[in-house]
Amino acid sequence: MSDSPERKIIHVDMDAFFASVEQxxxxxxxxxxxxxxYAAARGVVAAASYEARRFGVRSALPSVTALRRCPDLIFVPPxxxxYKSVSRQIHTIFADYTDLIQPLSLDEAYLDVTANRRGLATAWATAKDIRARILEATGLTASAGISYNKFLAKLASDQRKPNGQFAVTPGMGADWVETLPVSRxxxxxxxxxxKMSRLGIETGADLRxxxxxxxxxxxxxSAEWYWRxxxxxDDRPVNPNRERKSSGSETTFDRDLLGDAEIEAGVLGQADDVWTWCERTQEFGRTVTVKVKFxxxxxxxxxxxxxxxxxxQAALRAASKVLIRSVLPTMKGIRLVGVTVSNFGKFDQASRDTLPLFGETMI
Known part of the structure; x- marks a missing residue:
């Protein structure tokens, strides 16, 4: 990749980060x-080791389901x-190679190393050096994807996990994408x-x-994004000043829901998915939005x-429950529900209060 006029982007992704720190x-x-x-009835998995993943245990999975799949699963409080301290160590290493660092969460980031601050022969060599330094400094392994844009670099970082790296060169990018399932x-x-599967779109080639x-x-x-x-x-730059404005999760049900209890359960499931992200990234918002499609x-x-x-998590569930109850009961079936948290800011411990359930403006 050293002779290419294209950008050189590295996506670094720590391997099972939270669980690896605990191990x-x-x-x-x-x-x-x-x-x-937490192995509580309403708990969810925030992260899973590779040993647990072999049993189908994944982040955002309900704890009861995780234990059903892996009875020997060991739960460790987050x-x-x-994790934030280790993440800071890792980002200090990144800063030796580039100023263009875009964190996605505590355990992954994009780096634009086109400028080649360290004078290494290739972006491949740069990624290898970064991973070696992370292992030396933290005792943890990382995987990396190297390519000429962010989309391909992120795809590539999954290709040789754990503790590996993979490059998608300008000459192979479009052809490589065609071979992959669109679910990736x-x-x-x-x-x-x-939905794509129902339309006969299973691979990148089908989509193209x-x-x-x-x-x-x-x-x-989303049509233009999928086409591209x-x-x-993918022309998006690595943006070190990017701030996430919201995080949300939604699902479409196999059948329209009518019962209040099952509708509430669907909303709470989406709230739990969002909370997993909030807890993972330590981003906490003040605004909760519930979306309903009849x-x-x-x-x-x-x-x-x-x-x-x-x-x-309890506060997010309570807020989501209040919002969905404002549209219940309903005579119409509900086909989709979603929960979004937004209005992020630095969490002020001094202002921590029990969330009021009434009195705020509802839009």
Missing amino acids: RDDPALRGRPVAVG RFDV FHGVGPVTAA GKSIAFLAENFGS ISRGI GDFQLITRSRTYPSAIDS
Whole structure:
């Protein structure tokens, strides 16, 4: 990649970061299936070791389901202060190679190393050097993807996990994308992947074969993004000043829901998914929005902003429950629900209060 005029982007992704930190710090956990989280009835897995992943244990999985899949699973309470400290060590290493660092969470980031500050022969060599220094400084392994844009670099970092790296060169990008399942593409979630499958789109090649008009008809404003990534095109810069404005999760049900209890359960499941992200990134927002799409495709949202950040899973669940109850009972079936947290800011411990459930403006 050293002779290419293209940008040189590295996506660094720590291997099972939270769980690996716990295994590093407690030798008794090494080689055993570990989940970071709580084995409570309403708990969710924040992270899982590779030993646990072999049983199908993944982040955001309900704890009861995780234990069903892996009865020997060991739950370890999260220590976010430790994870943040290790993350700072890693980012100090990144800063020796470039100023263009875009963190995605505590355990992954994009780096634009086109300027080659360290004078290494290739971007491949740069990624290898970064990974070696991370291992030396933290005792943890990282994987890396190297390419000429962010989309391909992120895909590539999964290719040789754990503790490996993979490069997608300008000459191979478009052809390589064609071979991959669309479910691996950033921006194609489980619901969209299922819809694509129904439309006969299983791989990058299938996606590339669809016209922009077809994609617009079926996927609206996302059509151009899907058209571009199916060709390995992504012009987004590595933005060190990027601030995430919201985090959300939604799901479309196999059948329209009518019962209040099952609708509430669906909303709480999405709230738990969002909380997993908030806890993982230590980003806490003050605004909660619940989205509902009825069986006749009418779409409504209910939103509430609180005076202080929502800093617990219980508080997010309570806020989401209040919002969904504002549209219940309903005579129409509900086909989709979603929960979003926004209005992020630095969490002020001094302002920590029990969230009021009434009195705020509801939109």
